Amino acid sequence: xxxxxxxxxxxxxxxxxxxxxxxxxxxxxxxxxxxxxxxxxxxxxxxxxxxxxxxxxxxxxxxxxxxxxxxxxxxxxxxxxxxxxxxxxxxxxxxxxxxxxxxxxxxxxxxxxxxxxxxxxxxxxxxxxxxxxxxxxxxxxxxxxxxxxxxxxxxxxxxxxxxxxxxxxxxxxxxxxxxxxxxxxxxxxxxxxxxxxxxxxxxxxxxxxxxxxxxxxxxxxxxxxxxxxxxxxxxxxxxxxxxxxxxxxxxxxxxxxxxxxxxxxxxxxxxxxxxxxxxxxxxxxxxxxxxxxxxxxxxxxxxxxxxxxxxxxxxxxxxxxxxxxxxxxxxxxxxxxxxxxxxxxxxxxxxxxxxxxxxxxxxxxxxxxxxxxxxxxxxxxxxxxxxxxxxxxxxxxxxxxxxxxxxxxxxxxxxxxxxxxxxxxxxxxxxxxxxxxxxxxxxxxxxxxxxxxxxxxxxxxxxxxxxxxxxxxxxxxxxxxxxxxxxxxxxxxxxxxxxxxxxxxxxxxxxxxxxxxxxxxxxxxxxxxxxxxxxxxxxxxxxxxxxxxxxxxxxxxxxxxxxxxxxxxxxxxxxx
Amino acid sequence: xxxxxxxxxxxxxxxxxxxxxxxxxxxxxxxxxxxxxxxxxxxxxxxxxxxxxxxxxxxxxxxxxxxxxxxxxxxxxxxxxxxxxxxxxxxxxxxxxxxxxxxxxxxxxxxxxxxxxxxxxxxxxxxxxxxxxxxxxxxxxxxxxxxxxxxxxxxxxxxxxxxxxxxxxxxxxxxxxxxxxxxxxxxxxxxxxxxxxxxxxxxxxxxxxxxxxxxxxxxxxxxxxxxx
Numbered sequence: 178x179x180x181x182x183x184x185x186x187x188x189x190x191x192x193x194x195x196x197x198x199x200x201x202x203x204x205x206x207x208x209x210x211x212x213x214x215x216x217x218x219x220x221x222x223x224x225x226x227x228x229x230x231x232x233x234x235x236x237x238x239x240x241x242x243x244x245x246x247x248x249x250x251x252x253x254x255x256x257x258x259x260x261x262x263x264x265x266x267x268x269x270x271x272x273x274x275x276x277x278x279x280x281x282x283x284x285x286x287x288x289x290x291x292x293x294x295x296x297x298x299x300x301x302x303x304x305x306x307x308x309x310x311x312x313x314x315x316x317x318x319x320x321x322x323x324x325x326x327x328x329x330x331x332x333x334x335x336x337x338x339x340x341x342x343x344x345x346x347x348x349x350x351x352x353x354x355x356x357x358x359x360x361x362x363x364x365x366x367x368x369x370x371x372x373x374x375x376x377x378x379x380x381x382x383x384x385x386x387x388x389x390x391x392x393x394x395x396x397x398x399x400x401x402x403x404x405x406x407x408x409x410x411x412x413x414x415x416x417x418x419x420x421x422x423x424x425x426x427x428x429x430x431x432x433x434x435x436x437x438x439x440x441x442x443x444x445x446x447x448x449x450x451x452x453x454x455x456x457x458x459x460x461x462x463x464x465x466x467x468x469x470x471x472x473x474x475x476x477x478x479x480x481x482x483x484x485x486x487x488x489x490x491x492x493x494x495x496x497x498x499x500x501x502x503x504x505x506x507x508x509x510x511x512x513x514x515x516x517x518x519x520x521x522x523x524x525x526x527x528x529x530x531x532x533x534x535x536x537x538x539x540x541x542x543x544x545x546x547x548x549x550x551x552x553x554x555x556x557x558x559x560x561x562x563x564x565x566x567x568x569x570x571x572x573x574x575x576x577x578x579x580x581x582x583x584x585x586x587x588x589x590x591x592x593x594x595x596x597x598x599x600x601x602x603x604x605x606x607x608x609x610x611x612x613x614x615x616x617x618x619x620x621x622x623x624x625x626x627x628x629x630x631x632x633x634x635x636x637x638x639x640x641x642x643x644x645x646x647x648x649x650x651x652x653x654x655x656x657x658x659x660x661x662x663x664x665x666x667x668x669x670x671x672x673x674x675x676x677x678x679x680x681x682x683x684x685x686x687x688x689x690x691x692x693x694x695x696x697x698x699x700x701x702x703x704x705x706x707x708x709x710x711x712x713x714x715x716x717x718x719x720x721x722x723x724x725x726x727x728x729x730x731x732x733x734x735x736x737x738x739x740x741x742x743x744x745x746x747x748x749x750x751x752x753x
Numbered sequence: 754x755x756x757x758x759x760x761x762x763x764x765x766x767x768x769x770x771x772x773x774x775x776x777x778x779x780x781x782x783x784x785x786x787x788x789x790x791x792x793x794x795x796x797x798x799x800x801x802x803x804x805x806x807x808x809x810x811x812x813x814x815x816x817x818x819x820x821x822x823x824x825x826x827x828x829x830x831x832x833x834x835x836x837x838x839x840x841x842x843x844x845x846x847x848x849x850x851x852x853x854x855x856x857x858x859x860x861x862x863x864x865x866x867x868x869x870x871x872x873x874x875x876x877x878x879x880x881x882x883x884x885x886x887x888x889x890x891x892x893x894x895x896x897x898x899x900x901x902x903x904x905x906x907x908x909x910x911x912x913x914x915x916x917x918x919x920x921x922x923x924x925x926x927x928x929x930x931x932x933x934x935x936x937x938x939x940x941x942x943x944x945x946x947x948x949x950x951x952x953x954x955x956x957x958x959x960x961x962x963x964x965x966x967x968x969x970x971x972x973x974x975x976x977x978x979x980x981x
Contacts, residue, residue, distance in 0.1 A: 277777070277778060324785075325779075326776065326777060326778060326779030326785075327777055327778035327779055328778055328779030328780065329779055619774070619778075620771075621770075623768075623770055624767075624768040624770050624771045624774070625768070626768075644979070740767070740768075740771070743765075743767065743806060744771075746804050746805060746806065747775065747780045747781075747804055747806070748780070
């Protein structure tokens with residue numbers, strides 16, 4: 178019985194008293210393995226579904242398949258597990274910044290199933306974002322099981338995401354960089370070490386189960402100086418493509434929301450449209466890794482017009498799938514669009530300057546992928562490392578960096594918020610560590626209340642009030658109703674300072690006459706950022722806090738600054 | 754010493770809910786177990802120093818406040834004693850004989866005190882009107898005294914003190930205190946007494962010690978009642 182008890186409460190094990198970092202590394206091994214396993218499962222099920230549906234491709238009615246898949250996945254998410262549509266990465270980022278990485282247990286499998294339905298049936302989306310949220314949810318729930326605190330839980334959520342990305346791409350560094358750059362947003366060794374371990378574990382699991390293969394292998398490229406120069410143009414093209422994709426995704430989302438139909442019908446309409454495109458250009462269907470493979474090998478033999486068309490078609494198909502309610506990520510479509518865009522650029526160059534010998538078209542496809550990933554995520558490091566690892570092409574690192582850097586800057590200039598962050602920024606939910614918004618969101622009104630105010634009643638004479646002024650440490654005096662105790666108004670010492678030394682008024686003035694009744698009040702569950710906005714708008718220094726019509730304390734800017742500074746010091750120190 | 758989470762919050766001058774949130778978020782080296790909190794005080798102190806947060810044990814703060822406990826008039830007056838028929842024709846001689854008769858001080862400090870009182874008189878007169886003067890040194894005497902002293906000196910004959918209302922002074926109250934705060938506290942209570950004209954009339958009769966102290970005790974009661 179005792180052993181059973183101790184298994185139920187692992188927080189009481191002595192190992193957890195040993196060392197914080199060691200503990201995190203140990204748990205990171207578990208989290209990395211689990212999330213690696215989750216991504217292998219998704220990958221396998223996608224392969225099985227692909228094989229099921231592959232022989233149906235030549236029937237004319239095949240275009241309804243993506244519609245059925247999208248509708249089923251939307252129904253599953255909405256009715257069975259009751260989770261929002263979409264790929265889930267913004268939810269992970271929001272949870273990390275606001276709730277210390279708390280995620281529901283069901284998130285660890287719900288997106289896997291829904292995205293398998295969407296992508297397996299031919300929808301244009303990627304399996305990466307779903308495994309990211311699954312991995313993150315696994316990390317969060319393991320942290321919960323071990324009763325870890327928020328900081329440790331956030332690290333484990335990052336571990337889960339890192340393990341998932343590492344496993345699905347067989348790319349440990351990309352997984353690590355993605356988790357830190359996109360999910361956590363804070364480069365500290367306490368995060369980096371466990372996340373690195375989780376990446377290793379995730380990669381190892383995938384290598385054991387699926388073999389150590391580089392997803393998109395290619396021939397060696399000989400890159401000349403001219404090619405590096407040409408990268409600048411490619412960067413502009415990929416930036417344009419990623420902005421087009423971002424805008425299209427959002428506008429599709431808006432159009433879909435206007436349609437008065439249940440979510441699953443919307444998803445079905447989007448899926449149907451994708452299926453129709455797929456009839457003419459089968460490249461757009463599914464996650465499309467075979468397209469990436471052929472372009473990188475230089476075996477994509479179509480001409481400029483067809484490739485350009487395919488690029489745009491893939492962008493439209495992705496927007497249709499994800500914008501209309503299908504479930505899946507943006508990574509894989511980005512890779513496909515990027516490789517097609519790179520190919521288009523290569524064909525364009527060959528047409529304009531036929532005399533120059535450009536490097537193989539596969540190289541441009543590869544650079545295009547890096548550009549699109551960097552542009553969509555606005556995470557240049559993730560783009561660089563991911564492409565280097567999934568193609569095994571270290572010799573392209575120089576043009577890769579150039580393309581990633583330029584695309585990120587151009588996209589940032591036109592679309593200040595990355596695709597993952599856009600929703601969060603719109604609602605003011607992007608709270609990166611160490612920022613003003615984060616500090617304010619962590620503090621709450623009830624922590625800042627100062628309770629040493631002396632309440633007075635409205636029928637009190639000024640003479641009696643002066644005795645209270647003598648004893649008080651504050652300049653504010655709340656006025657309460659004698660019987661009900663309700664808050665009626667407030668007296669500020671500045672308002673009555675000139676009458677204080679006039680004895681004639683002592684017995685003639687009641688406090689009810691001089692109190693200020695039109696005061697802005699604060700409620701304890703108000704958002705602190707709103708409270709400060711109110712203070713600034715009305716030029717107030719203090720505001721009364723009221724619960725159930727009763728005054729419970731004062732919130733003042735002076736005390737706020739004190740607490741704010743302490744909070745900032747604790748949140749942003751280098752050592753922890 | 755065992756500390757509670759509330760005491761930790763007090764030491765850091767934070768709200769308890771802030772400390773609880775920091776524990777939840779893992780920002781402070783306190784661990785939550787099923788039914789309580791686990792931490793060591795030295796680790797907490799180290800942590801606070803690392804983040805440059807002030808960490809003060811409230812006992813220390815409290816004991817400093819205890820030193821400055823405010824005394825009332827009566828005990829200070831009893832300590833200073835009441836002296837009658839102090840001789841002197843002007844401010845200097847009257848002060849000199851008053852200081853010499855004071856019961857509490859040693860000879861050398863009496864000399865110093867006399868100089869300090871004269872210095873203060875040179876700034877402006879301490880005659881506060883109605884024939885009452887309150888000679889005192891300008892700066893408090895934190896080294897010489899442990900508790901405040903008020904010596905009541907009835908003069909043999911009224912002398913010109915250069916008081917605000919130019920009335921000759923017939924009684925001096927020598928105020929000695931170890932801090933400005935105590936001085937102001939005693940002065941404010943004393944001025945409440947002198948505001949009462951009947952008290953001044955009573956003083957003019959050079960009352961004996963017992964009835965004088967009884968009168969002061971009476972005033973103190975009134976003051977305490979007004980304060981509460």
